[in-house]
Amino acid sequence: MESAEIVPTVNALRARVAQWRQAGARVGLVPTMGALHAGHLSLVEEIRKRSDKVVVSIFVNPAQFAPHEDFDRYPRTLDADVARLAAGTELVFAPSVREMYPEGFASRIEVGGPASGLETDFRPHFFAGVATVVAKLLIAAMPDVAIFGEKDYQQLLVIRRLVADLALPVEIVGAPTLREPDGLAMSSRNAYLGPRERAIAGRLNAVLRDAASEEAATRDLLAAGFDRVDYVAIRDAATLGAPSEGPKRILAAVRVGTTRLIDNMAVP
Ligand code: PAF
Secondary structure, eight states, rough: OOOOEEEEHHHHHHHHHHHHHTTTOOEEEEEEEOOOHHHHHHHHHHHTTTTTTEEEEEOOGGGGGGGTSSTSOOOOOOOHHHHHTTTTTTTEEEEHHHHSSSSTTOOOOOOOOOGGGHHHOOOOOOHHHHHHHHHHHHHHOOSSSSEEEGGGGHHHHHHHHHHHHOSOOOEEEEEEEOOOSSBBBBBGGGGGGOHHHHHHHTTHHHHHOSSSSSSHOOOOHHHHTTEEEEEEEETTTTSSOOOOOOOEEEEEEEEEEEEEEEEEEOOO
């Protein structure tokens, strides 16, 4: 099986994408932080249906981690990731931190609207870090379409807002969450869970599915063994504002041991 070409610089990425565009190809981008699992591969499969050439970016973005968070221990498995991508990916963009944030880098994109509350209450640095790197990735790759998982639902809405506000010429696709057999949303951070924690983590999805209210879900999560519930919130699915007549979403962030997990789903 042919393996994907790996490029470490924005210039090399631009040159290859420019060649494709000249040949009339439609380009898709899957931004990731690596440690790829079946959830990421499903994003690649989905974008493949919508593009002729697929770029996967692999970059553990320091700007979206606070100093006390898991940037240093975040799994970095580039060789295995590239091997997993062999089918269905033409190009892997794997820049260094210096390439993305050169000496003197001093810009930051702050998104309001859907970035307010929820994750921001607990990780105030997070969405500016995500918005800045995603804007850089989109401007570097100039894809026709880019895909993000619904597992990070608030992130997906923030990216849609960013793209609309900056009038970036790219279609943003949201893809459904892939789950383990017990319902745990697939995430690179699941690798941190020991066996006891993994068993508890599997309850998150079921508690949210059966939630009668935010309070009841919080109680049930603590009873299931989670050490802390950062939030359980039922929100308007389009804006993440207070729930209205339209579709609603339940979102939660919890901790088990030292691992923080998030999940969300549509409220029927
Ligand atoms: O969801 C992620 O993996 C990251 O937040 C993203 C979108 C690749 C930006 O670093």
